[in-house]
Amino acid sequence: MTYEIGGKNPRLIISAGEIRARIRELGVELTAAYSEKKPIVVGILKGSFIFLADLVREMDFEIEIDFVQTSSYREGMSPGALELLMGPSIQPSGRHVILVEDLLDTGVTSSFVEDLILSKNPASFALCALVDKKERREVPIEADYVGFALERGFIVGFGTDYAEAGRNLPGIYVLE
Secondary structure, X not given: OOOOEOOEOEEEEEOHHHHHHHHHHHHXXXXXXHXXXXXXXXXXXXXXXXXXXXXXXXXXXXXXXEEEEXXXXXXXXXXXXXXXXXXXXXXXXXXXXXXXXXXXXXXXXHHHHHHHHHOOOOOEEEEEEEEEEOOOOOOOOOOOEEEEEEOOOOEEEOOXXXXXXXOOOOOEEEEO
């Protein structure tokens, strides 16, 4: 069941079952690439927490989990100045790092966190996004691992939100 979000009606575009299946596939890909490397999996809060939790359960190797928190939106959908609210607690120097993002949209947040991590000299860096949406891309950044590519639309669900609403929806919905 869905509900109105910000005066708009959410329409399902990617089901919970499709998401689960794709996350299993990403887990297999990441296991093949990182099984001998004990990477740090870094989630960007708040949006990535649902995706990250499901993704790491599909990784069949030893990992460490860390989080960063940024803020780029104030009062709904209007972008504001990017702030680092919480940095990583695990030192990435010499380690393999997988950055996990719910939505790669403008790319500003992911690029900011990527620069932060790369400044600490990790052994390698990869970006994994549940949804890659290039409609509003502002910086040249590409994900190494992508769950779903979308052309356009404001989405909510599975961690993504509209003014903090809709994160708990089990699929990906576009607001109409």
